[in-house]
Amino acid sequence: MAGSFSAAGRKLRRVQSAISHAIQTLEDTQGLQLFDRSGRTPRFTEAGRVLATQARQVLRQAEAFERAAQSIAAGLEPELSIAVDSFVPTGPVIRGLANLQLAFPDLTVTLFTEGIGAAERRVRDGGATLGLCALLPSTTQDLQATALTQVTLAPVVAPTHPLASETRPLTRDILAEHVQLILTDPLQRPGPSFSVVSPRVWRFVDIASRLEFLLAGFGWGTMPHHLVEAALDSGRLVRLMIDDPAVLPGSIGLFAIHDRRRPLGIGARWLLEELQRQGWCAKS
Amino acid sequence: MAGSFSAAGRKLRRVQSAISHAIQTLEDTQGLQLFDRSGRTPRFTEAGRVLATQARQVLRQAEAFERAAQSIAAGLEPELSIAVDSFVPTGPVIRGLANLQLAFPDLTVTLFTEGIGAAERRVRDGGATLGLCALLPSTTQDLQATALTQVTLAPVVAPTHPLASETRPLTRDILAEHVQLILTDPLQRPGPSFSVVSPRVWRFVDIASRLEFLLAGFGWGTMPHHLVEAALDSGRLVRLMIDDPAVLPGSIGLFAIHDRRRPLGIGARWLLEELQRQGWCAKS
DNA sequence: ACGTTCCATCTCCTTTACAGATGGTTTTCA
DNA sequence: TGAAAACCATCTGTAAAGGAGATGGAACGT
Numbered sequence: 001m002a003g004s005f006s007a008a009g010r011k012l013r014r015v016q017s018a019i020s021h022a023i024q025t026l027e028d029t030q031g032l033q034l035f036d037r038s039g040r041t042p043r044f045t046e047a048g049r050v051l052a053t054q055a056r057q058v059l060r061q062a063e064a065f066e067r068a069a070q071s072i073a074a075g076l077e078p079e080l081s082i083a084v085d086s087f088v089p090t091g092p093v094i095r096g097l098a099n100l101q102l103a104f105p106d107l108t109v110t111l112f113t114e115g116i117g118a119a120e121r122r123v124r125d126g127g128a129t130l131g132l133c134a135l136l137p138s139t140t141q142d143l144q145a146t147a148l149t150q151v152t153l154a155p156v157v158a159p160t161h162p163l164a165s166e167t168r169p170l171t172r173d174i175l176a177e178h179v180q181l182i183l184t185d186p187l188q189r190p191g192p193s194f195s196v197v198s199p200r201v202w203r204f205v206d207i208a209s210r211l212e213f214l215l216a217g218f219g220w221g222t223m224p225h226h227l228v229e230a231a232l233d234s235g236r237l238v239r240l241m242i243d244d245p246a247v248l249p250g251s252i253g254l255f256a257i258h259d260r261r262r263p264l265g266i267g268a269r270w271l272l273e274e275l276q277r278q279g280w281c282a283k284s
Numbered sequence: 285m286a287g288s289f290s291a292a293g294r295k296l297r298r299v300q301s302a303i304s305h306a307i308q309t310l311e312d313t314q315g316l317q318l319f320d321r322s323g324r325t326p327r328f329t330e331a332g333r334v335l336a337t338q339a340r341q342v343l344r345q346a347e348a349f350e351r352a353a354q355s356i357a358a359g360l361e362p363e364l365s366i367a368v369d370s371f372v373p374t375g376p377v378i379r380g381l382a383n384l385q386l387a388f389p390d391l392t393v394t395l396f397t398e399g400i401g402a403a404e405r406r407v408r409d410g411g412a413t414l415g416l417c418a419l420l421p422s423t424t425q426d427l428q429a430t431a432l433t434q435v436t437l438a439p440v441v442a443p444t445h446p447l448a449s450e451t452r453p454l455t456r457d458i459l460a461e462h463v464q465l466i467l468t469d470p471l472q473r474p475g476p477s478f479s480v481v482s483p484r485v486w487r488f489v490d491i492a493s494r495l496e497f498l499l500a501g502f503g504w505g506t507m508p509h510h511l512v513e514a515a516l517d518s519g520r521l522v523r524l525m526i527d528d529p530a531v532l533p534g535s536i537g538l539f540a541i542h543d544r545r546r547p548l549g550i551g552a553r554w555l556l557e558e559l560q561r562q563g564w565c566a567k568s
Numbered sequence: 569a570c571g572t573t574c575c576a577t578c579t580c581c582t583t584t585a586c587a588g589a590t591g592g593t594t595t596t597c598a
Numbered sequence: 599t600g601a602a603a604a605c606c607a608t609c610t611g612t613a614a615a616g617g618a619g620a621t622g623g624a625a626c627g628t
Contacts, residue, residue, distance in 0.1 A: 006605060018586050020607065025584095030353040040594050040605065047353075050362040050392050054349045061342045068338055069314040069331075078334040108334050290574060302617050304576065309615090324574060324625050 001052070004041045064106070071106040077265025081110040083119035083128035087183070087207045087224050088254060089151070092278035093132065100271045107267045115205040117185030123257055130268050131257045132275075145255040146272060149280035152225040152251045155240040156232065158217035164238045172197055172247050175240075179219030181210050195222070195248050222248055254280070285336070288325045348390070355390040361549025365394040367403035367412035371467070371491045371508050372538060373435070376562035377416065384555045391551045399489040401469030407541055414552050415541045416559075429539040430556060433564035436509040436535045439524040440516065442501035448522045456481055456531050459524075463503030465494050479506070479532050506532055538564070 002008040005023070009016045027034050034048035044052065072078050084093060097109065112122060119131035123143065135145055157163045163170070163178055180198035186205050202219060204210035207227070214221055214228075215236055231237040242248055256272055258264055264272065286292040289303040296303070311318050318332035328336065356362050368377060381393065396406060403415035407427065419429055441447045447454070447462055464482035470489050486503060488494035491511070498505055498512075499520055515521040526532055540556055542548055548556065 004605065014585095015587055016606075017588080017608080022585080024607085030350075031357045032353055037606075042606080045362075047356045047362040051349065051353055051356070054352055054392075058342065058345045058349055061345045065335065065338045065342055066314075069316055069335055072331045072335070073315045078329075078331040108338075288574065298616095299618055300575075301577080301619080306616080308576085321575075326575080 068106040068108070071104070075266060076104060076107060077129075077267055079108045079110060080130065080265065080267045080271070081112070081122075081128045082130045082132065082271075083112040083114065083122040084131075085116055085119045085133035086113055087116070087134075087151070087227065088132045089224070089226050089280060092149075092275065092280050096271060096274045096278055099274055100267065103270060104267050115186060116183045116207075117187070120257065121187065123259060126259070126262075129258060129262070129264070130271065133255065133257065134252045135255045135257070142260050143257045144260045145257045146276070148254045148256055148275055150251040151254055153222045153249065154225045154228055154232070155220060155222045155242055155248055156214060156228050156237045157220040157240055158215055159235060159238050160217045161220065163220050163240060170240055170242050172244075175220070175242075175247070181213055181219045181221035183207060183210060197247060352390040352392070355388070359550060360388065360391060361413070361551055363392045363394060364414065364549065364551045364555070365396070365406075365412045366555075367396040367398065367406040367415045367417075369400055369403045369415075369417035370397055371400070371418075371435070371511065372416045373508070373510050373564060376559065376564050380555060380558045380562055383558055384551065387554060387558075388551050399470060400467045400491075401471070404541065405469075405471065407543055410543070410546075413542060413546070413548065414555065417539065417541065418536045419539045419541070426544050427541045428544045429541045430560070432538045432540055432559055434535040435538050437506045437533065438509045438512055438516070439504060439506045439526055439532055440498060440512050440521040441504040441524055442499060443519060443522050444501045445504065447504050447524060454524055454526050456528075459504070459526075459531070465497055465503045465505035467491060467494060481531060 002011050005019045006016045009019045012019070023034065030051075032047050032051075033045050034051065035042040036045050082097075097111070100107070100109065110128075112118070112128060114122075117133075119128070119133035120135075120143070122128035123131035132148070134151070161178070163175075166174065168174060175197045176199060178198060179200045179202055180196065181202050181204060182196055184203040184205065198219075202213065204213070207223075210221065211223065211227065211231075213219070214223065215231065220240060228237055232239060256275060258268070286295050289307070290300045293300045293303045307318065314335075316331050316335075317329050318335065319326040320329050366381075381395070384391070384393065394412075396402070396412060398406075401417075403412070403417035404419075404427070406412035407415035416432070418435070445462070447459075450458065452458060459481045460483060462482060463484045463486055464480065465486045465488060466480055468487040468489065482503075486497065488497070491507075494505065495507065495511065495515075497503070498507065499515065504524060512521055516523060540559060542552070
């Protein structure tokens with residue numbers, strides 16, 4: 001590394017005997033020859049070379065610990081836990097988190113991605129600091145919400161489904177004749193949900209499996225546009241033309257929420273601004 | 285962790301004051317409150333909880349260091365470096381290495397995968413302990429070779445190539461009319477190589493790019509059968525029927541080689557047996 | 569109310585880490 | 599070839615750190 005024990009001592013501001021002695025005790029405790037001392041200047045043995053890189057790994061970890069401690073002491077929140085509802089576009093979130101790690105490499109980030117409604121619940125019960133979700137009309141006072149973007153919704157159905165070849169204008173009554181596939185909060189009491197039109201609904205927690213059922217033609221439902229764009233382009237799904245916003249809203253707001261009683265830390269505020277900077281122009 | 289400082293002390297066979305003092309000095313040096321001492325028993329602060337997991341990471345690394353040192357002290361070679369020629373089937377190698385890591389988790393393994401001839405060269409100059417390669421007839425005394433399997437060779441050509449529609453029996457003379465794509469050792473003097481038939485050869489170091497050129501119909505060449513099986517099945521390549529083994533050998537032996545002067549370590553011997561246990565029945 | 573369990577703090581002792589000095593060996597250079 | 603320089607091992611003494619043990623006060627359970 002430094003070429004000689006003496007040079008190492010100069011580098012570390014220690015006398016040569018300290019280096020020599022430290023290495024000897026290390027060799028003794030591990031029962032290994034780490035240096036070949038036959039020459040003028042000690043040379044790594046193979047074991048020494050391999051273990052030195054291992055030791056450097058330990059040091060790197062220890063330094064990471066110190067940096068994290070210093071960052072926390074300097075005011076950074078120790079941990080930032082984020083809950084994301086599953087239909088939030090992942091692209092901007094991933095980019096935002098990547099930039100967050102660049103800006104705060106010592107910040108421990110925890111991420112929950114779960115079904116609909118879970119993000120809000122986690123923020124409410126303190127399990128997560130920041131939530132990214134669509135806001136149901138249950139807005140209460142203890143949650144602070146910041147608008148991020150609008151997700152355009154597309155009512156879709158498989159081309160094999162009767163609704164795809166329906167010629168009449170799609171009124172609420174016609175839609176009600178068919179099974180509607182909806183997202184549901186598993187913990188919420190199954191009651192009259194938002195924008196539920198059909199009396200016969202199939203409930204899904206996972207948006208991906210709902211998409212599977214839509215593709216298979218089991219019913220109709222509204223999907224975030226960015227998730228079905230490819231399927232629409234390739235014809236595996238067709239869009240239902242519903243003009244009446246009273247039946248189905250054309251878009252839904254995406255918000256970052258957090259508990260008002262617990263002010264956001266430095267990292268959380270930075271991420272919030274970063275997420276607003278992100279272009280949320282859909283795509284993945 | 286243990287519920288209280290006293291309990292932690294009992295677990296670590298230390299008196300309670302030692303624990304208490306150690307944690308206090310840690311808190312002082314980092315300038316952080318790690319425990320909330322307001323209650324009867326100290327409770328982690330958020331910073332303490334996060335930093336504790338970080339500290340456990342450091343400990344895991346340190347334990348890995350100790351285990352590696354002990355393994356070496358017990359006789360395991362400090363490092364096992366393996367050089368593999370690029371056309372050796374990767375499947376059995378990957379399986380063998382995975383099992384090696386299970387059997388010897390503390391063994392540092394280094395892998396080189398390079399063009400033809402590189403494995404033998406690395407073993408020769410000491411850069412690698414073990415080499416997996418086909419043996420050219422340059423077998424010398426200082427290399428010990430262990431047979432692993434035979435790789436069947438398939439002379440192939442793109443279906444668009446004139447040779448694909450050749451009706452005459454494929455003699456050496458007919459083959460010689462076309463460009464032959466061969467693998468070559470970049471450091472070897474370009475001389476009369478093994479099983480080179482055509483006077484016009486295109487030389488490749490990388491077997492993957494040679495396959496590209498074969499698929500594009502630039503010439504003919506012999507490929508390991510397992511690498512072109514899919515292309516043959518789908519008709520993107522056709523096999524040339526050459527019966528004369530004097531023109532082209534039907535298969536080539538695959539060997540593990542090492543330097544006789546440096547006896548193999550425990551891990552290397554284990555891997556060698558493991559590789560012989562592997563079914564080398566091609567596929568990937 | 570009393571015993572138990574917990575923590576913080578103090579003192580004392582052992583171990584460890586390091587500095588400084590010494591002697592021996594190899595390399596370098598005149 | 600011979601002196602200077604650089605290197606290492608080893609010894610001794612000292613400062614710092616780590617841990618043991620004792621003590622006192624607070625919280626908890628019975």
